[in-house]
Amino acid sequence: MPDPVIALHAVKKNYQDVPILDIPQLELPKGIYWLQGENGAGKTTCMKVMAGLIPFKGEILLQGNVSSRQHPVQFRRLINYAEAEPLYPSFLTGRDLLELYLNTKGGDREAVRDISDSMGVDIYVNNPVSSYSSGMLKKLSLLLAFTGNPALILLDEPLITIDTRALTVLYDLIRTYSAKGVSFCITSHQALDAEELTVTGTLKVAHKNITLS
Amino acid sequence: MRTTSAILSKIFTQRFYIQNTGFFLVLFYLLFGVVNGANLVAYHKALMLGFLGNYSFLLLVMLLWTSYALKCVGFILKTFQLQGYDFLFPTLGSVSKPARIRLWLLLHTAIYMPVLVYAGIALIIAIQHQYYVPAALIVVLNMANCVWPLRLYERKLAQPDVLFFTSHLQRWLNRHFTKPPVLFFLYELLTNFPRRIVSTKLFSAGVLWLTFLIMERGEYFDLRGLQIGVMVSVMIHMQLMVHHRAFDDTYLHFMENLPIRLAGHYARLIGVYLIMFLPEMIMITVNAYTKTPIGGLITVFCTALSLLILFRCLLYFPKMNPEIHVRYTMLTSFIVLFMILGHYEWPAILLLQAASAIIFFKKYRSYEPYIPPES
Numbered sequence: 001m002p003d004p005v006i007a008l009h010a011v012k013k014n015y016q017d018v019p020i021l022d023i024p025q026l027e028l029p030k031g032i033y034w035l036q037g038e039n040g041a042g043k044t045t046c047m048k049v050m051a052g053l054i055p056f057k058g059e060i061l062l063q064g065n066v067s068s069r070q071h072p073v074q075f076r077r078l079i080n081y082a083e084a085e086p087l088y089p090s091f092l093t094g095r096d097l098l099e100l101y102l103n104t105k106g107g108d109r110e111a112v113r114d115i116s117d118s119m120g121v122d123i124y125v126n127n128p129v130s131s132y133s134s135g136m137l138k139k140l141s142l143l144l145a146f147t148g149n150p151a152l153i154l155l156d157e158p159l160i161t162i163d164t165r166a167l168t169v170l171y172d173l174i175r176t177y178s179a180k181g182v183s184f185c186i187t188s189h190q191a192l193d194a195e196e197l198t199v200t201g202t203l204k205v206a207h208k209n210i211t212l213s
Numbered sequence: 214m215r216t217t218s219a220i221l222s223k224i225f226t227q228r229f230y231i232q233n234t235g236f237f238l239v240l241f242y243l244l245f246g247v248v249n250g251a252n253l254v255a256y257h258k259a260l261m262l263g264f265l266g267n268y269s270f271l272l273l274v275m276l277l278w279t280s281y282a283l284k285c286v287g288f289i290l291k292t293f294q295l296q297g298y299d300f301l302f303p304t305l306g307s308v309s310k311p312a313r314i315r316l317w318l319l320l321h322t323a324i325y326m327p328v329l330v331y332a333g334i335a336l337i338i339a340i341q342h343q344y345y346v347p348a349a350l351i352v353v354l355n356m357a358n359c360v361w362p363l364r365l366y367e368r369k370l371a372q373p374d375v376l377f378f379t380s381h382l383q384r385w386l387n388r389h390f391t392k393p394p395v396l397f398f399l400y401e402l403l404t405n406f407p408r409r410i411v412s413t414k415l416f417s418a419g420v421l422w423l424t425f426l427i428m429e430r431g432e433y434f435d436l437r438g439l440q441i442g443v444m445v446s447v448m449i450h451m452q453l454m455v456h457h458r459a460f461d462d463t464y465l466h467f468m469e470n471l472p473i474r475l476a477g478h479y480a481r482l483i484g485v486y487l488i489m490f491l492p493e494m495i496m497i498t499v500n501a502y503t504k505t506p507i508g509g510l511i512t513v514f515c516t517a518l519s520l521l522i523l524f525r526c527l528l529y530f531p532k533m534n535p536e537i538h539v540r541y542t543m544l545t546s547f548i549v550l551f552m553i554l555g556h557y558e559w560p561a562i563l564l565l566q567a568a569s570a571i572i573f574f575k576k577y578r579s580y581e582p583y584i585p586p587e588s
Binding site for chain 2: 016073074075080083086087089093096101105
């Protein structure tokens with residue numbers, strides 16, 4: 001069996017004294033996963049833990065050998081995350097953020113520019129984010145998730161607030177990147193369109209654990 | 214039934230005078246409070262004759278009047294940007310253009326009135342003393358200051374997304390200049406909390422000015438005295454550090470997903486405080502470069518930066534609230550004070566740097582905002 005794209009070992013996360021996640025073991029081969037769970041089940045916390053945004057106990061390995069603890073920089077190169085409700089400093093422009101991501105995560109600038117054009121982000125990229133609507137902000141955060149050379153992209157509620165054209169582009173992007181070997185973990189309360197995406201597996205967050213079915 | 218102008222007056226004029234009460238109190242004190250009441254009229258007449266008879270002085274006065282006009286324009290335009298004031302666009306947009314121009318003129322002249330009153334009196338004095346050219350200049354300038362803003366208000370109404378008249382420059386900058394992360398917090402302060410940074414910097418400059426004044430009056434210069442002044446100046450920055458942590462917690466969460474080394478994050482932190490303390494460093498250099506060798510200045514700057522960085526790093530302890538932070542910074546300052554008095558400046562700097570680095574590298578990745586448990 002090939003190395004899993006991501007493996008969680010004894011991952012625990014508490015908020016103060018309240019345990020939110022307690023995942024003894026989870027290994028995911030390459031693919032597209034739909035992460036499901038009720039409100040407050042810990043989906044977003046799980047994604048933030050995987051993305052290295054919040055501290056946790058335990059260890060996460062990417063591609064079998066990149067450790068969240070021993071290789072924090074390499075780890076962050078391989079995993080991208082788009083938040084459900086992105087929030088950025090009001091004075092930054094989309095271009096400021098895009099340049100920051102491209103300068104740190106690297107990747108093909110031309111490809112990112114094409115995605116920006118197809119999503120319609122290029123129209124407002126030079127404006128400060130304070131002038132963006134929630135949909136515009138969401139599109140920008142999705143665009144940022146496709147920068148660099150990630151092995152795994154985490155998309156938190158990507159289907160909400162964006163327009164139908166952007167949604168078509170997003171499905172197309174997921175298919176294209178998946179064909180190149182990039183894995184996806186997507187949370188959504190709405191069902192993913194079966195005609196647009198073939199889901200490898202469904203992950204269920206419940207009772208602080210994640211199970212793959 | 215209230216007229217449109219009365220409602221708009223409540224929205225703009227009354228709010229302007231209420232918000233600027235402090236400004237007008239200071240202004241009135243400077244203009245009328247510093248002179249003996251019996252000589253007040255003679256003083257102002259002399260002042261007016263002074264600028265009427267000297268074109269350089271008149272230019273300065275006209276610049277001051279125009280800067281006040283800019284303040285008025287900024288206030289009206291910013292009101293349109295405020296949350297909850299969106300209704301101004303559809304309502305004022307529905308008024309016919311001539312009526313709307315009259316409304317703009319009424320609102321603008323109402324808040325520009327202090328200048329109009331003073332300029333009006335100066336005009337009468339100018340005519341009485343046959344200063345016809347300065348009188349004409351005063352009339353033209355004040356008419357212009359009442360008319361040109363109306364065009365901006367009209368433009369704002371037609372283009373709600375255009376901010377003030379720096380928009381072209383701002384847009385040009387946004388297209389051609391990428392803000393580096395080291396400037397994020399400074400942008401935040403300058404764009405969203407200008408009063409906070411300006412007041413901090415004014416107090417800090419005041420402390421340094423007082424330090425130099427005391428040493429000058431005593432006709433001595435002691436580097437240790439300057440360092441004590443600098444320590445107080447650093448402590449004035451503490452409210453900015455707490456704000457810095459809140460800003461990072463709220464808005465820069467996304468940066469944790471970026472592949473940046475810890476040393477990179479630490480360098481950014483040092484950069485933020487180096488840039489923030491730059492005005493004080495310039496002020497110190499200008500006032501002290503003839504009195505102390507360059508090594509002395511470097512010692513002072515290193516002490517200040519080391520303290521700033523350590524005080525910020527202390528906030529990586531999640532439970533460090535502002536009250537506890539003050540206690541620790543005071544304790545640190547006392548220790549450093551005695552080390553400075555004993556001429557142990559560099560050991561103090563090294564200790565501060567070591568403590569900052571240890572806290573940062575140990576705490577940065579594991580830090581998350583503390584949420585106090587509900588009682």
